Amino acid sequence: MVVVFDLDDTLYPEMDYVRSAYRAIARRYGADLLPRMLAAPNAREAFDSTGIDINEILDIYRTHKPDIKLPWQSLYVLESLRLAGNIIGLVTDGRSVTQRNKIEALGLEHFLRPDLIMISEEVGSGKISGEAFNRIATETKGESRYIYIGDNPEKDFIAPNGLGWLTIEVKRGGNGENIFSQKNEELSMPYRPKIIIEQLTELQDIINRHG
Ligand SMILES: [Mg+2]
Incomplete structure (x- = not known):
């Protein structure tokens, strides 16, 4: 997966x-x-x-080189996914230098396949264009199941929904301080996630059920 x-x-x-x-x-x-x-x-x-x-x-x-670390829930989920043999990627909007510094500070290289790190400035378009998701699908040809986990229904799920991926929204960014609003009711169906979870740790169950 x-x-x-x-x-x-x-x-x-x-x-x-x-x-x-x-x-x-x-x-x-x-x-x-x-x-x-x-x-x-x-x-x-x-x-x-x-x-x-x-x-x-x-x-x-x-x-700046950020002083940030991965919450234990993320660490747990990423390590479980990795040990189970899943292919793990990243699609993020932002500047290359900013997002690369975050990836390094969080130690995400340990989990992510390098060619599946998609940063909008490097891709040349934001996630809403779908280009980053298309590239991941191309790079992983032969795989049959895809999941995208994000927090912002205004831009996170429209493209992967269109590709038939399972889309999952994690509420409140883990700590109740989510920077963007998450008003699903105001958005049309193609923008909405298929599943909403409160905690990343709920992912394991969902993957077992849909895998
Ligand atoms: Mg986000």
């Missing part, structure tokens, strides 16, 4: 990355900025609170 994951708010909470960036900014421009940024309701206001040129802030945000 080919099991493909989204990265942010699926395998780890994206707010962890945001807070890691706050710390990197505070290391560069002054420790007094940290409590101010942490108190802001969102990243944009946190950045504004520093009074520093937004381009310099965004450069740190996008290129």
Whole structure:
């Protein structure tokens, strides 16, 4: 089976990355900025609170080596899938440098097949275009079962649904701080996941049932 994951708010909470960036900014421009940024309701206001040129802030945000780690649930699920002989891939939207730094910090190379790491900047189009999923299907010709696990119904499931993959939405990015809204009711059927789970650890059961 080919099991493909989204990265942010699926395998780890994206707010962890945001807070890691706050710390990197505070290391560069002054420790007094940290409590101010942490108190802001969102990243944009946190950045504004520093009074520093937004381009310099965004450069740190996008290129710093993040201090983030894989939650135990992700580690458990990835290791179980790997040991069971599944092929594991990643489809994520974002800049190459940013997403590669996250992959390295989380130790995901241990689990992912290198040619199945699809980052939108490297692919040349976002996940909604379907290109990343098509490439994974091509690279794994002969496999019959595909799963994509993501958190954002506005863009995560439309393409893999179209390819007949089993799509699974993980709620609340594991820690209740999901950055994007998850309003399935407002979306038409092709955008919706086939299954919704609360915790990544529920994946094992689903795979056993659908595998
Ligand atoms: Mg996501």
